[in-house]
Amino acid sequence: xxxxxxxxxxxxxxxxxxxxxxxxxxxxxxxxxxxxxxxxxxxxxxxxxxxxxxxxxxxxxxxxxxxxxxxxxxxxxxxxxxxxxxxxxxxxxxxxxxxxxxxxxxxxxxxxxxxxxxxxxxxxxxxxxxxxxxxxxxxxxxxxxxxxxxxxxxxxxxxxxxxxxxxxxxxxxxxxxxxxxxxxxxxxxxxxxxxxxxxxxxxxxxxxxxxxxxxxxxxxxxxxxxxxxxxxxxxxxxxxxxxxxxxxxxxxxxxxxxxxxxxxxxxxx
Numbered sequence: 001x002x003x004x005x006x007x008x009x010x011x012x013x014x015x016x017x018x019x020x021x022x023x024x025x026x027x028x029x030x031x032x033x034x035x036x037x038x039x040x041x042x043x044x045x046x047x048x049x050x051x052x053x054x055x056x057x058x059x060x061x062x063x064x065x066x067x068x069x070x071x072x073x074x075x076x077x078x079x080x081x082x083x084x085x086x087x088x089x090x091x092x093x094x095x096x097x098x099x100x101x102x103x104x105x106x107x108x109x110x111x112x113x114x115x116x117x118x119x120x121x122x123x124x125x126x127x128x129x130x131x132x133x134x135x136x137x138x139x140x141x142x143x144x145x146x147x148x149x150x151x152x153x154x155x156x157x158x159x160x161x162x163x164x165x166x167x168x169x170x171x172x173x174x175x176x177x178x179x180x181x182x183x184x185x186x187x188x189x190x191x192x193x194x195x196x197x198x199x200x201x202x203x204x205x206x207x208x209x210x211x212x213x214x215x216x217x218x219x220x221x222x223x224x225x226x227x228x229x230x231x232x233x234x235x236x237x238x239x240x241x242x243x244x245x246x247x248x249x250x251x252x253x254x255x256x257x258x259x260x261x262x263x264x265x266x267x268x269x
Contacts, residue, residue, distance in 0.1 A: 005132045006107045006156045007185060007213065012253045013235025014244055015042040015109055017218050018059060019099075022239035026066065027057040028091035029102060035241045036103055041257045044109040044237055046138075047096055049117040054078035055096040055124050059113065067093060074116060096121070100130045105257075109158075109188075109237070111138035118143055122150035131155040137188050158186040159212070168198065171206050187212045188237070191219055204232045222247050229253060 007013070019031030020040070027045050035043060046059040051074055063069035063076070067084040081093050100108065108130070112121065125131040125147075132154040136147050141160030148155050159167065164187060170177035187207050190198045199216050207214040217237035219225055225236055225247045238244045248254035 003105045003107070003133050005154065006135045009255075011255045012229070012248065013042055013213070013215055014040060014241065014248060014254075015044050015215065015217075015235060015237040016040045016241040017044050017237045017239045019043055019045060019057075020239065020241045022220065023242060025086040025088040025091050027059060027094060028086050028089065029094050029099065030089060030091050032099060032103060032106075036106060038241055038245055039254075039257050040241050040245075041106050042109070042235075043103065043106050044111065045096070045099060046111040046113050047117045047121050048073045048113055049120045050074065050076055050078045050081055052077045052079075053120045054081075055117060055120045056081065057094040057096050057099045059111075061113070074114070096124055097128060100124070100128045107133045107135070109135050109137055112136055112143055112147070113138070115140075115143055118146050118150070122147055125151050125155065135186060137186070156185055158188045158215075164189070167206075167210075168203075171200070171203055177210070185211070185213060186215055188215050188217060191216055191224070199228075201231045207234075208232075219244075226251065 016035035018026035019028065020035035021031060023034045024031035032043055045057040048056050048058040050056065056073065058073060060066055062072055063084065067086055069084040084093055086093060125134060131151045135156035135158060136144055137158035139160055141162050144157045144160050148157060167177050167187065189203060192198050204214055213234035215235035215237060216228055216233050219228065219236050219238050220240045220243065222243050225244055228236055229251050236244055245254060
């Protein structure tokens with residue numbers, strides 16, 4: 001059985017942010033593994049690229065906060081970065097190829113942090129045949145369009161920042177947005193930016209009217225999770241997949257993952 005395309009199932013999208021950063025060091029194979037073991041089949045990560053074109057599952061532009069290294073990711077080779085340890089554990093920085101291949105029946109949100117990563121990311125998605133189970137997000141609309149042109153229509157896209165801000169502005173002013181704004185299938189809306197609230201309940205109906213699935217990030221409070229589910233959002237991105245799973249079970253929206261036949265690593269030829 002092949003892995004279903006990203007978002008092809010109609011259920012609630014429970015997404016582990018940075019692999020599940022509240023359970024293990026962010027964007028490490030350990031974090032992805034813990035969320036996967038909880039039953040998550042939607043995982044979120046970020047992409048940065050080294051000076052020699054290797055895509056990393058890594059959020060920051062600099063190494064300093066997350067690792068025992070220093071300086072800009074883009075000024076280091078993969079050979080430099082592979083020797084580093086992610087703070088809070090003993091895990092190394094993960095290559096994006098390795099993450100995609102380690103969880104072949106999982107779907108991924110990939111947050112594109114840098115235009116310099118576009119070419120290398122397209123190559124990774126083609127090389128791993130993972131495009132159909134990936135949604136790219138968190139970037140300007142033009143970057144996402146470049147990726148889809150390079151990879152193919154099987155790649156899913158969330159609204160880029162320009163389209164998202166325009167849509168949110170129209171929603172707050174209670175005016176209809178132009179149809180040309182809808183350049184993706186998903187709208188990833190922050191709960192707040194700093195202290196400024198962004199999500200409002202009427203966004204749900206507005207998104208659904210445009211054929212968008214509304215996913216809210218990053219939500220770690222069980223009471224807020226419950227309120228969002230009752231408001232009708234289509235998904236939540238969280239650092240605490242353990243807590244979201246408990247809330248979803250209580251609200252009867254948790255779905256256990258379907259079994260997928262995967263080739264055994266040590267299968268005889």
